[in-house]
Amino acid sequence: MPSFDIVSEIDRHELDNAVNQARKEIAQRFDFKGTGTNVEVSDDSIVLRSETEGRVEAAWDVVTSRLVRRGLPLEAFRRGNPQPAGGKTIRQDVEIQVGIPIEKAREIVKLIKGTKSKVQVSIQGDRLRVSGKKKDDLQQAISTVKEAELGIAMQFTNYRD
Secondary structure: OOEEEEEOOOOHHHHHHHHHHHHHHHHHOHHHOOOOOEEEEOOOEEEEEEOOHHHHHHHHHHHHHHHHHOOOOHHHEEEOOOEEOOOOOEEEEEEEOOOOOHHHHHHHHHHHHOOOOOEEEEEEOOEEEEEEOOHHHHHHHHHHHHHOOOOOOOEEEEEEO
């Protein structure tokens, strides 16, 4: 029986490349000179630091332009509110979404089942498995999910015939 998985992942290598390019641009730009602006990446977040909220916002613009150029979906990043970080610096955390949250997974299942197509959808941890008897039904499920504005980055992987 044909099947595929709906996942939400990002390429960590491309993320590192994008952030490194953004760091280089920030270091070279005149408007960032002397502001102490920097960008750090951890396992599940990106941290932006600078002297003012305006500089943090400008640094995020640089990072997003690099993310888009590297082909990473911006829906996979959730920005927090800028917060004071000791001294006279401002810090903003940007959460990296990995996996489909259970609420969104249930919403996707409900969406696909609402089309009355002959496919089965199961939640498997942080991914969804969609299976059906015909390829056409699976393609219809993919188009239904793509058309819905769910606010998360999704990829369709692991197609098996």
